[in-house]
Amino acid sequence: MRRVIARTKWFLPFVALLLVLAGCQSVGGFDVNKALIGDVDVKSSESSMTFSMNAEPSEGISAEDKEMVDLINSFSLSISNAKLQENGNVSANGSIGYKQLNIPFSLFMDKQTLVFTVEGAKQPFYFPVQGYDEVFAEVGLDLTKAEDLSKLLTKFVVKNLPNPSAISVTPVSEAVYGQQVNMTKLHTEVTGDELPALLKGFLKSISKDTEGFTELVGGLYDYLYPVIKAMDEEGSGDLQDFGFGEIPLEDKEAVVTVLHDAAKLAVDALLLVYDNQLDSLYKSTPELKKVLSKDTKLAVDIFVDSGLHVRKQNVDLKVALPGTEDMPLKSFSLKASSQIWNIGGAVTADPISTEGALDVSSDYLTPAETLNNFDPNSNVYRILKDDLGITKRTIVIEPDDEYYYPIVDNNTTYIPLRYLAEDLDATVEWDTVNRAIVVTDGVYGDKLVFKIGSPEALINGEKVKLAEPVFVDEYGDAYVSLRLLAEALHATVYVDEDGWITITRK
Template structure:
């Protein structure tokens, strides 16, 4: 648990580092903020995006950790064609790279459905969205309000963030989707050791930006008012003695909220340096993250309409060498090209007739694999590389109410089946239990009082007959049923039973 808390603490600076390059002041007369905010008016566009990452292993890690890092480093995403339609529909076509494989996929999302198709899948997967829009509308929230607030927040942040030490603007000729364009190249970079000072300047700026701060709160008020009227929010306001605030009187509420928010920022500034020192002392690992070895670099290529047409981003994060993780550093790279901005763009839908609704399916490892052709690349990746069918369980005889009959350990069938994702059906008329293996589809038919079982139609003798206890639990030979479900069974010197399946 302590390791988890430590990791959470030093992950926060990574997010802050990404925010720093979200806003800068004018450079050599070029309005950087206008360039950064230019794409907020984009309603439709076509894009290509690539993404890759690279983890550098720490010294002395285990072979298993190295294997995991190798898998991470083999991951890549290449979206060759992403389409954003002016009505909000989105489609994408590309490949997911894993080890030496490239897995083609298509994606589509509109207001009612999110759909995904992967090469090798027997049918597309989809997730219905219509109910979520209805739930949001019931509390007064909608997409247009969310977009408006998003723009408002972006403008506020961009207008107040300071320049990093390394920033420049130069005119260039750059190819975008096969077309050479005259663009302005904005290059900026910031290192981890610059971050604390930059964030302090940001806090000072927003404290002084009364107009911008009030405008932000004004916009948030309109968006959040329906939520503030909901019971959970009302209970929270009452807890802090704020239940008497006249929420519907915007003219009175906004100034109060602004003053409270400004007071909180000013209070944070008063203790900023002291709290930063305390953070360094309590979590010395954070000094590694906030060092010169952590570096974010960004190249934006902007046209005369202040639209970003191309973007190259790289981020390298140095990680603490304290044994909590097997990685010394991790880097991310992405490249994006954008064209046909605000043009006639039509997203490519995926037909979900007969597709798999993931909200109505119990996605066990076996059910996931059954959706793909056994000879497909993705099937092999899921089963062999990611090992989604692997199972490992430890049975403590006393906790699982096992019973020894002769030399045979008997166990309640449903306990054992749950460990291996097997399904159990009981036929009261015939007093038969039917067990179906999740991955291989093997069926085992067992009958109360019988010393025989039927496995995939073939009769097999049991070491001990099936019996039911006074609670109605059906007991079966543990080793026999586990091995019939393609698992291995081992018992240690202390009597613990280990069940594993590859």
């Protein structure tokens, strides 16, 4: 699990790179394949990254859509220092940009836990990951083999994907974490109108690359065979029921041959109808012509040192959009840049203590508890409550609701106290000494006290007269006035002419 997360630090630039590289394995004498595969073996390093988005609205965009566009454009992510320790521990410090705010955060992950904290939080949050490796192992997945499969896939794609029209290699001297480094800069560009031809060329190439295709299928077999074997041992299926006829699944050579031939047949069949299918797609989805036009452009720069390690990457993607009513955007852009240093060095990730931290994997962690873990004056508190509305609630109760079982008497609706209180994120406790039900509002902290048979309740210490004393039904549920309870928990109540009740808390 940790290895998977650690390797994703380069995921966006890496995928973008695979989209535009490489035809042959060498460009201007530069071995692309070795550079990409070499980074998979890095066990320790430090890195930084920035990421931003930009949506360009169409003319006449609605105020609501414009608000969403402004929100998208305000978002950014900056990681000032990510550390990958040799034992797999990972830490990162950075900030999130949101509506002209800059919100610092930190995270740490080891074998047991993912821990993170954000500015304004009273305690960190954590998510237990202990046992995830064991879970994968139980189903036969070996995460160490995932890296081998990644290498095979990289090699296969780089070897067979045709070169785009713009690709170049130049020697440069660039600053990496404040130090000048002599590197090779690989620059590539691809436009949307090139993509169909690149994909077709890729399909043609892999159809002919019997050796590479077979090697990739063999790697996939090595990765998945233990999973299928484990399924069979658990009685989940018969090894002969996976479409190979009389060929035993244990016979790797025979199975790989069958899979390769089937995959090649599918690729060849696709090539036969490729142009016609593309024309049909353009006719049925004319907006696609705008997306796959020269206005869509991906540009990638990678900087590789003499040890064939990627030290810097810049990715700039702009996707042209049709600007329709359903998608009122002219374009959508992503920009990412990263750099890496101290490769293979003595790196120690920065731990974060879990003492007092909130377990976000718990089913009992309510939105109110999450909100109340932040200083009410902090930016995150305001964002969670006002912008994201994590504590907003809307409850609809039918006249004959089979969950709440409302009781109407003298134009007053009574409801099981616990059901409604807990659905509004309040806690309900029984005070044995005073023989009272204590309800505590999870968002605002108000305290309500009810006694069975009492015509009065206490709301924040103030006595409030009840229309009817609290009563208990035949199932042991304590009933109180719905409106009184809801409004005491900062919700509003609306009853329509048919008796449907809507309870709303903002």
